[in-house]
Amino acid sequence: QVHLVETGGGLVQPGGSLRLSCAASGRDASGRDVSGFGMAWFRQSPGNEREFVASISSSGRSYYYALSVKGRFTISRDTALNTIYLQMNSLNSEDTAVYYCNAGPPSENAPYSYWGQGTQVTVSS
Secondary structure, rough: OEEEEEEEEEEOOOOOOOEEEEEEEEEOOOOEHHHHHHHEEEEOOOOOOOOEEEEEOOOOOOEEEOOOOOOOOEEEEEEOOOEEEEEEEEOOOOHEEEEEEEEEEOOOOOOOOEEEOEEEEEEEE
8 A cells, every 4th residue: 555644734924934744655556666656746725626736756856846836845855765845935825725745656647646635734924
């Protein structure tokens, strides 16, 4: 089984920063280990569809960002820990959402097959 556990959400003031983490573990039904999975962050705010935020390859060398967060958010990966991070700077109210970790084998593109439980990020004064 594949497990994704997000941590790091919370309440932050506008202009502030927050870092999310997602620890991945396990193997899928085909026996593929999460260490070879692409991973991503998505977010969903009330009344809106889940939207892509950023993704990163299994090696950590390739990454992509949504235009709305480019230049403010940074995705990174610790391959030894099978953990990805999302450093979020210059946060504003539009960043308020539940953030979900997403992962899947290299044969897939984001959104991948596996999801974490989500972590709430609230930007408010």
